[in-house]
Amino acid sequence: MTKTKSAAALPLNTIIDGDCIEVMNGLPEASVDLIFADPPYNLQLKGDLHRPDNSRVDAVDDEWDQFASFKVYDDFTKAWLKAARRILKPDGAIWVIGSYHNIFRVGAELQNQGYWILNDVVWRKSNPMPNFRGKRFTNAHETMIWAGRDESSKYTFNYEALKALNEGIQMRSDWVLPICTGHERLKDENGDKAHPTQKPESLLHRVLVGATNPGDVILDPFFGTGTTGAVAKMLGRDFIGIEREAAYRKVAEKRIAKVRKFDREALQVSVSKRAEPRVPFGQLVERGMLRPGEALYSPRGQVAKVRADGTLIGNDVKGSIHQVGAHLEGAPSCNGWTYWTFKQDGKKVPIDVLRQQIRSEMTN
């Protein structure tokens, strides 16, 4: 089977009924850009938990969350992570969220299978449930692991977009976001919460903006009430959900149907210079923006002359704009575009201005 054929055959934007391991094993290999997984937590709660006023806490005690032992949980973890890795594209990545009950086992198995951890990201809850018994710290965070399929995976990371989300400061590995409450929290027919561990859309928004591009395929093997699908749809990504509980699928279907995709312009995010087209310095000479023999100036006033082939010649060294700059600074590397200036109407102007002119012509 060819990759294109199978990729076209992906059940996009649907929720598949079944066990996630079996379903993933039935999907074509190397076909998914990102996996977001919120696996069962193996909470091992001993009996019921009560608040000081004796009201019962609605703990995570569903049948699917009971595992006899670490062994059973590890086998389960191995199996679904292996199935997930097979369907990931070579440059694909995975996010897994968990708590101290399960995240260490998940993280170790990720490493064992050859996934390459990129960050652990802490979701710091601004409004966590207190520890009612006063015997431990308020459990105020959960941990997400972000990992590439391989060490060599060229994973997607929208650095500039995340930086913009954070008011111009590089995004950190700890995210402060409130838990899912209020009208965002889905209810069943009885008015009870539809799912015990519904994640906030703000969390998925940050994950998907940061780690995917519009049109990417995102698979969620533990779809639940479909937060991943809802946010993927909003953001113009395709999703594949897998969920074996009919009640959750039903809620998710209804939820996602109501979601509207953001406008195309709203989906545009800041891009880094790295993603812009490369302009050889020689083009500036070819186009006559700089003439052979013209002088360029370093920040410290040193002079180099432009040669016809787009190299520079300084006092005792010649080479590219980067090489000569690095040599003058005694530095391992140098960005010649921002290092050198030329004289225009008597004022010194960075040569990067000329590159921007060419780039703006290219995108017209």
Add this chain to the structure above:
Amino acid sequence: MTKTKSAAALPLNTIIDGDCIEVMNGLPEASVDLIFADPPYNLQLKGDLHRPDNSRVDAVDDEWDQFASFKVYDDFTKAWLKAARRILKPDGAIWVIGSYHNIFRVGAELQNQGYWILNDVVWRKSNPMPNFRGKRFTNAHETMIWAGRDESSKYTFNYEALKALNEGIQMRSDWVLPICTGHERLKDENGDKAHPTQKPESLLHRVLVGATNPGDVILDPFFGTGTTGAVAKMLGRDFIGIEREAAYRKVAEKRIAKVRKFDREALQVSVSKRAEPRVPFGQLVERGMLRPGEALYSPRGQVAKVRADGTLIGNDVKGSIHQVGAHLEGAPSCNGWTYWTFKQDGKKVPIDVLRQQIRSEMTN
């Protein structure tokens, strides 16, 4: 508090030369109240890394952090965790700190050996090193795992002390503290950092106030430059350090010997006029800006003493800085921040000056 025979034989308040596994195996079983461990992280760094200004990052490339494979690291982890568990008292507990490189393997092995995880605690660094290449999130936190020796261990948890340290709010599982820099950062004869990964005393302060009582025995198998020992001594706990590097032992000995000499220069302030997040008074204590036992002065010259949990004790009353101030004034309320002063170089300085210093670090 009487000590058992085996505890009496312990080499208290000394730094033992040797491999931590062998040394621990030579100690009597069930004799230690708490273990704090900062094991090698197995960073697996490849080439050099440069900042955008071309300066080179001083990497952690020490011999002691080199492991050939996950298998080798896991064997090491198994061995020291096993030795640690044997010497823990039945109600003892362990803290282990790590990063995503190693913490998942440590956590899984803790669970495998029967330790019972109580919380994972995230140290959110207020001033982490950025991600210089813009390829990942700022690595802004480290993870600590707190676990009892057994599921049944009646571990020590000073809930009220921690709550007091946090100005009456239950302490959360995420702690914001700055990394160890400035005068607290120990230097060698050449003026270089004595240890590449020295932990801040504020971190150990919170761990030891929360998880031990005065007179408890705290063992640190990877003692390094002895932060655990220094804070233990400050807080009236006994410590046992194990360290195989002579250079680290030497620095640690010297450091701990003069622990009571409080470095007043840490009080130098730089007032910021930015946003004003809530700062618990306890942080001033944790961070060494005010010492437990230090005197605070009311406007009328009355004296109250600072306690390790961030409360004050006056002649006949104890409580928060606000409560004690209100009591002295016979007033319904009192702003302790502007009410109390401490002595710096013989002059009375409002404690609010210290709060401003912390705020300038928090608003990032």
Add this chain to the structure above:
DNA sequence: CGGCGGTATGAATCCGTAA
């Protein structure tokens, strides 16, 4: 003495493409 600007540095798995 204070403010200001320049410099140093911290547990880091830190590039992408063309030849």
Add this chain to the structure above:
DNA sequence: GTTACGGATTCATACCGCC
């Protein structure tokens, strides 16, 4: 596969020297 090289990339804080 490997090599070569263009060129993109940083935040909080401490300290020092200079007005």
